[in-house]
Amino acid sequence: xxxxxxxxxxxxxxxxxxxxxxxxxxxxxxxxxxxxxxxxxxxxxxxxxxxxxxxxxxxxxxxxxxxxxxxxxxxxxxxxxxxxxxxxxxxxxxxxxxxxxxxxxxxxxxxxxxxxxxxxxxxxxxxxxxxxxxxxxxxxxxxxxxxxxxxxxxxxxxxxxxxxxxxxxxxxxxxxxxxxxxxxxxxxxxxxxxxxxxxxxxxxxxxxxxxxxxxxxxxxxxxxxxxxxxxxxxxxxxxxxx
Amino acid sequence: xxxxxxxxxxxxxxxxxxxxxxxxxxxxxxxxxxxxxxxxxxxxxxxxxxxxxxxxxxxxxxxxxxxxxxxxxxxxxxxxxxxxxxxxxxxxxxxxxxxxxxxxxxxxxxxxxxxxxxxxxxxxxxxxxxxxxxxxxxxxxxxxxxxxxxxxxxxxxxxxxxxxxxxxxxxxxxxxxxxxxxxxxxxxxxxxxxxxxxxxxxxxxxxxxxxxxxxxxxxxxxxxxxxxxxxxxxxxxxxxxx
DNA sequence: AGTTATTGTACCAATTTGATACAATGATAG
DNA sequence: CTATCATTGTATCAAATTGGTACAATAACT
Numbered sequence: 001x002x003x004x005x006x007x008x009x010x011x012x013x014x015x016x017x018x019x020x021x022x023x024x025x026x027x028x029x030x031x032x033x034x035x036x037x038x039x040x041x042x043x044x045x046x047x048x049x050x051x052x053x054x055x056x057x058x059x060x061x062x063x064x065x066x067x068x069x070x071x072x073x074x075x076x077x078x079x080x081x082x083x084x085x086x087x088x089x090x091x092x093x094x095x096x097x098x099x100x101x102x103x104x105x106x107x108x109x110x111x112x113x114x115x116x117x118x119x120x121x122x123x124x125x126x127x128x129x130x131x132x133x134x135x136x137x138x139x140x141x142x143x144x145x146x147x148x149x150x151x152x153x154x155x156x157x158x159x160x161x162x163x164x165x166x167x168x169x170x171x172x173x174x175x176x177x178x179x180x181x182x183x184x185x186x187x188x189x190x191x192x193x194x195x196x197x198x199x200x201x202x203x204x205x206x207x208x209x210x211x212x213x214x215x216x217x218x219x220x221x222x223x224x225x226x227x228x229x230x231x232x233x234x235x236x237x238x239x240x241x242x
Numbered sequence: 243x244x245x246x247x248x249x250x251x252x253x254x255x256x257x258x259x260x261x262x263x264x265x266x267x268x269x270x271x272x273x274x275x276x277x278x279x280x281x282x283x284x285x286x287x288x289x290x291x292x293x294x295x296x297x298x299x300x301x302x303x304x305x306x307x308x309x310x311x312x313x314x315x316x317x318x319x320x321x322x323x324x325x326x327x328x329x330x331x332x333x334x335x336x337x338x339x340x341x342x343x344x345x346x347x348x349x350x351x352x353x354x355x356x357x358x359x360x361x362x363x364x365x366x367x368x369x370x371x372x373x374x375x376x377x378x379x380x381x382x383x384x385x386x387x388x389x390x391x392x393x394x395x396x397x398x399x400x401x402x403x404x405x406x407x408x409x410x411x412x413x414x415x416x417x418x419x420x421x422x423x424x425x426x427x428x429x430x431x432x433x434x435x436x437x438x439x440x441x442x443x444x445x446x447x448x449x450x451x452x453x454x455x456x457x458x459x460x461x462x463x464x465x466x467x468x469x470x471x472x473x474x475x476x477x478x479x480x481x482x483x484x
Numbered sequence: 485a486g487t488t489a490t491t492g493t494a495c496c497a498a499t500t501t502g503a504t505a506c507a508a509t510g511a512t513a514g
Numbered sequence: 515c516t517a518t519c520a521t522t523g524t525a526t527c528a529a530a531t532t533g534g535t536a537c538a539a540t541a542a543c544t
Contacts, residue, residue: 020260055329058331062329205534212532232490235492430522431522448522453501456523466510469521470511472510472520474520475509475511475521475522
């Protein structure tokens with residue numbers, strides 16, 4: 001499905017989708033001590049957007065979100081959490097839609113289903129950066145990681161959706177112990193602390209952080225990690241859930 | 243709109259509604275030291291349900307929830323909070339729907355829009371029990387308060403929706419200081435404590451609770467409340483938001 | 485062997501929380 | 515009019531948690 005004629009057919013003869021409802025995913029990864037978010041750029045436009053999609057008629061909401069994210073990251077069974085529904089009546093914009101489709105060489109008829117009103121269910125996804133292989137969809141020519149302080153202006157209300165996701169993540173971080181989803185199997189205490197500091201946006205005192213994490217009883221100490229640096233080698237830890 | 247013919251017309255010629263999306267409200271009040279939830283009972287059936295409704299095409303989500311609740315309680319500008327979207331593909335049941343409509347003397351055609359798949363956005367509402375005047379909708383013959391330990395089996399997944407609402411409320415109670423919405427303008431510290439204990443489902447130590455609440459700096463002490471009981475009279479407090 | 489930077493942990497002060505105690509106070513009973 | 519009673523507002527102290535500093539251990543480099 002790369003030729004425009006195929007695309008056009010695809011978008012006009014969509015399989016049966018749940019009307020009015022879409023999903024947008026705030027997909028976070030952690031790399032080089034930086035929190036990153038996955039964004040699409042639509043072909044031949046300057047529109048950036050969160051990865052998203054629609055729900056098949058015979059598909060549970062959560063399954064739809066998993067499917068959408070698998071298509072963008074290659075990963076299955078992603079940690080994700082619903083955080084808010086965005087449902088203002090004028091959150092979307094017909095002109096933007098038309099330009100995006102035009103960028104793919106598709107002319108949108110006035111009765112195209114995409115021009116109807118949609119609400120969007122926001123999910124945030126926490127994934128292991130090193131395992132994901134981002135790939136764009138049919139309408140976009142890039143799907144890439146962006147540092148949180150370098151997020152461009154996104155289409156519609158996607159900046160607001162992102163903001164709300166981060167706010168929710170911050171609130172849930174201690175409560176649900178979800179940070180580990182952003183790290184590989186094994187990690188050092190320093191990496192874990194950097195992750196927490198990045199999400200919370202504040203410095204933490206090292207010794208207290210270590211005490212707190214070890215006190216939770218959810219970390220298994222694996223072995224020493226010889227870094228090659230001129231200092232004591234840190235332990236590697238593993239998350240033991242439950 | 244009380245005659246069946248009118249009703250039938252109403253349900254078959256609905257104004258333009260957002261397809262696939264409904265709203266269900268977990269409406270809580272506090273009375274006689276008991277937390278209570280508002281439930282409907284459909285006419286001539288044994289089906290109980292959370293108050294709910296649909297979204298008009300030109301209506302924001304939040305406004306729709308406010309409208310639905312105003313219709314059931316007579317109150318405007320209710321404190322409410324979105325807490326989850328329930329979107330399993332088989333969360334609703336055609337047979338149940340038909341029975342409910344049949345209870346109102348309406349025969350549902352197979353293509354009735356109500357028989358399509360719907361997702362439901364859950365809102366919880368906290369209201370001043372003494373100010374609400376519950377009133378049933380066209381399909382139900384009662385709209386009443388139920389003690390939390392006397393909730394009947396509800397239709398579809400409404401018991402699950404209720405459970406999730408209460409779980410969310412418990413988590414948010416301290417964080418967002420929302421409990422005050424369940425009390426009248428003025429209240430005693432004892433009433434406030436009873437409310438907290440009921441929501442959290444656990445006893446709290448009186449002196450510590452008082453210290454904590456006063457320490458928040460959001461309570462204004464109004465005057466003594468002479469109760470007529472053989473003891474020291476408590477102060478009345480008022481919530482000062484922000 | 486000495487230097488260096490970072491790690492794991494110990495330690496103490498400050499703060500918060502849990503639990504008990506007690507004086508103050510409206511009403512009632514004698 | 516005084517004694518009694520139940521509940522309120524507040525004080526107090528111990529226990530637990532958190533914030534901040536210190537220090538020995540150690541892997542690699544000089």
